[in-house]
Amino acid sequence: MTRPHLFQLVRRAAAINPRGPAICDDGVATWAETLANIEAMAGRLAGAGVRPGDRVAILAANSGSYIEALFAIPRLGAIAAPLNTRLSLTEIAALIHDAGARLLLADAGSLAAAAELRAEGAVDRVLLLGSAGDGAESLAALTAAPLPPEPAADEVAFLLYTGGSTGRPKGVMHTSSALIANVHQSADVLGDTRDMRFLYVAPLFHVGALAYTVAMAMHAGANVPLPAFEPQAVLRAMERERITHVALVPTMLSRVLEAPDFERHDLASLRRIIYGASPISEALLRRAMAAFPDAQFAQSYGQTETVSICVLPPWRHVVEGPLAGKLKSAGPPAIGVDVKILADDGSEVGVDEIGEIVMTSDSLMVGYWNQPEITAETLRDGWLHTGDMGFIDQDGVVTLVDRKKDMIISGGENIYSVEVEDVLARHPAVLEYAVVGLPDPHWGERVHAVVRLRDGAAASAEELIEHCRAHLSHYKCPRSVTLAETPLPLSGAGKVLKRELRVTLAATLAST
C-alpha cells in the first residue's frame, strides 16, 4: 500500500484537469500551470539549500504564492511552518526559534518585520514570496536545483503553531497522510466536489484554512485567497469569483451578515457555507440560514491537533423531523473518527453526561515538535485529549459545552461560558459577546460578560443581566458586564481571545 503524498494530489489535479482554474489571485493559474509553479518554487528552494527535514517559516497574508509554498516545501520533504502574522515580533521570533527555521518566506506586507527578524539573527535568510519588493531577495529570482525524489506520505509536512495557550509555543506536527485523511473523513463538509471554487477568508496559517488547500488539490478545484478578513471584501469576492464554498468562523459570519450592503450582492453561486472553530449561537445560525436561503450549511468541529472531529452536515441543519434539534451540536463523529467522553478520573461517562472529549482517527497529529512531555500528556494510548468539554447524546451526536479552561467554577458549580453567551446572543442589541470568569473572593470565580452592541442599538448592563435571568438559572447569569466600544480581540482562527480579555479586564479592574 502506498499512501499518496500531498504533492501527488497536485500532480493528479494537473493530469485530470490541466486547463481548469487552480489559483485565482491576481490572475488565474490553471492546474497545469500551478503544478509547474510549485515544482519551480520547490526547485528554487532546493537551490537555496533547503533539504529534507528542514523547517521553512512563512510570514505572509493569504495569496496564491502562499498556497504554492504550502505544497512546494513538503514536495522537498521539508516542513512548512506558516506563522501567525498577528503576533508580535518577539512572539514570532520565539516560534522561529522553536521550529529551528533558518529560512523565512515573507510577502511585501511582512517584509519590514522579516528584515528585523533577520537583523536580530532570528533567521539567516529572508526570501520574498510573490512579486518583487523593495530591496528584498526574491524567491522567484533564484536558480533552481534538481528536485529530490518525492517524499513518503508519513513524513512531517507542516508545523502548525497553536495559539490561545500561555507558556512555550506548541508546534503541531502533521503529515501528508493526516491532512489527506482529514479531507476523506470530513467529506460531508464539502458535499458535491465538482468544480469547487473555495474562498479563503481565515488565514492560511490556521489548519481550518490550510485543510482546504488539500481538499482543492484532491478535487482539482479552484483556490481563491483573500489577504485579510473584511466583510465587504468577502462579499465582493464571493460575487466576483462565483465562490461555491467558503469556511467562516461564527464571528466572521456575523460580521458578514452585518455588512451594510449585504443585500446588494448576488451570492447565488454559493453552495456550501462551512462554519466552525468555535461554537455558534443558535440565533446566529438561524439568521445566517435565512440570509443565505440557497446555500447549504455544514459545520466542522476540530482542533489543530486533530483536524476534523465532528461534522454536522446540511441534512442535520433542520428544525423539523427526527434529525431536528441538533443545530447547536458539533454533529456526529466524522468518518473513521472515534470519540469518547471522559470524566476527571479518566472513566468513560454515560449518554448525555458532560466530560472531556477525547478522540482518535487517522488525521491525528504526530505530536508536538520537540516536546515529548506535552505530547504524552495530550496523546495517551493513541487518544487525543482535546481540552474541550462536551457530551454525546443517544443519537451519537456530540455537543460541546465549553473549553475546559473557559469553564467557570463559581460557588462550586460548573458554568459553561458558551451557554451564557448563547443567551446573550439572542438579545437584539447584542453584536459580539464573550463570557469569562473573573476572580472573586467569595465565589472563587464570578461570571462576567463583555458585550459589544450593534450600531445604533442601546442596552444597559442591568438590562442584559435581566435578559440572562429570564433564560438561565440565577447562578449562571453574569454578575457584571463590560460594554466594549471596539470589536472584541480575535485569534487568527477568528475566535474571541478570552485570555486577552481576561488580562485587559484584570488591568482595568486593578486601575479602578
Place this chain on the structure above:
Amino acid sequence: MTRPHLFQLVRRAAAINPRGPAICDDGVATWAETLANIEAMAGRLAGAGVRPGDRVAILAANSGSYIEALFAIPRLGAIAAPLNTRLSLTEIAALIHDAGARLLLADAGSLAAAAELRAEGAVDRVLLLGSAGDGAESLAALTAAPLPPEPAADEVAFLLYTGGSTGRPKGVMHTSSALIANVHQSADVLGDTRDMRFLYVAPLFHVGALAYTVAMAMHAGANVPLPAFEPQAVLRAMERERITHVALVPTMLSRVLEAPDFERHDLASLRRIIYGASPISEALLRRAMAAFPDAQFAQSYGQTETVSICVLPPWRHVVEGPLAGKLKSAGPPAIGVDVKILADDGSEVGVDEIGEIVMTSDSLMVGYWNQPEITAETLRDGWLHTGDMGFIDQDGVVTLVDRKKDMIISGGENIYSVEVEDVLARHPAVLEYAVVGLPDPHWGERVHAVVRLRDGAAASAEELIEHCRAHLSHYKCPRSVTLAETPLPLSGAGKVLKRELRVTLAATLAST
C-alpha cells in the same frame, strides 16, 4: 494516527444512525441491530475456536448473514475467505487447501457441497449461515465467547481468490485499511452518500461487490443482497426496495435492459448505476443511458489486487462539450492513485501510446497469500502490474484496450479483442459477443468471434464479418464466427470467460 478498522465503521454507523436500515433481506435489520448481530456472530465464531489470523472460508449466495460474516470474521482479527460458488468441488477444495481454512461457513444452498468437502477432509467443520438447515450445525446456535480487542487496521481481513487464470489459485490479501482507502479514493462513484440503498447483484465473493459493504458501513446506508443474478429479480428488487445505487457488469446490464417487462417497473429511486469489471461497448452504454434517463452513470475500473484504479464520474458521461468523447474510457485515475503505462521493456510510454497499465495507491493488496514469487512479479517497487493494456490521453484519462493475455497477435499485428467486440455490439441482431484468438498455422493466431443473437433476430456469420469490415481494418476482422445458442459462460464477476470459450472452441474444432 489511528487508521480505523472495518468494524469501527459499523460501530459508528450504529452510533449515528441506530434506527436506520442496515440490511434488508428477509426482514429489515437496523444499524443498531446489525452491530449487535455482528458482535454476536463474532462471539460465536470465537466460541467455535476462531483465533486472530485464522482463515474462515465462506461458501454461500448473497444474504444478510453473509454481509454480517464479512465484518464478524475480521472483527476477531481472523481472515474471511469468501469463495466462488460456481467453481467445481475440486476447485473449491483447492482454494480451501490453499487458504488453510479449517472452518467453512455455508448456506442452505451450498450445504450439500460443504458436507462433501468435510467428508473428503477438506475442512474440519461446517457451520450453517442463516436459517437452520437439514441436520447441519448452525452458527446461530453456538455459545459465544468474549471478543478479543479490536484488531489493527493493517491486519489482513480478506483473502479474495482471483478467477480467470490457470494454475495455482491466487489469494489476494486485503486489509481493512486498503478497503477503506478504496471507498475514499473512488468517492466519485457514489456521489451523494446520504440514505443510500445498495443492491448487490454481483456475488459478495467478488471485490466489486464486497467493496460496497464497506461503503455502506462508512455512510450508514442500507445493504440489499440479491442471492443470484436474474434480470427480472433485479428489476423487482430495484422497485420494491427503492434502490438508490446498483453496481452491474456490462453483461448483466445488457440482460437487465433486455428483460421483457423492463418498461413496467418504476425505477425512479435509482440515483447511480455503477458499471465496471470489463470494458463496456459504447452502444450498450448509450442504450442504458436512454433506458434509465433519471439515473446517473459512473464507471469503476479495477482489479481484485488494486480495487479501484480509475473512475469515470457522471459528469464525464456526456456526448457534448469539452469532457465528451470519453464514454468508452476507464476515466481518470481515482483520488490518490498513480497510473503509468509501460512498454514491454519497462520504460514509460508517451501520451496516447499503448502499454501495460501499472498503478500504485493506498488500496493495493498486501500480496498473494503464501506466494512471494508471484507477488514480487506483480508488485514491483510498490507498483502493481495489472496485465491490462491501455493508454493515457492528454486529459489524463485512461483507456483500456484489452487484457494483455486476450490481445490477439495475428500476422505480427496486435489486435485488441475489445475493439472488435465493440463493433460487433453495434450490430442490431447481436446480444452477446466475445472475440478470441485461435491458433492458426499461417497467421500465428486468427480472430474468431462467438456471438449470441437476440431472440427472434437473424444474422449469418458472413453478414457479421461484413459488418466488421465496414468499421474496422481488414486484418482486425473475424475470420470465423460461432453462433451460440445459449448464454456465453460468465465468471463470478460477470465477465465472459474467454479461457473457457477457447477450450470449448478447441474441442469443437478438433472434433470437426
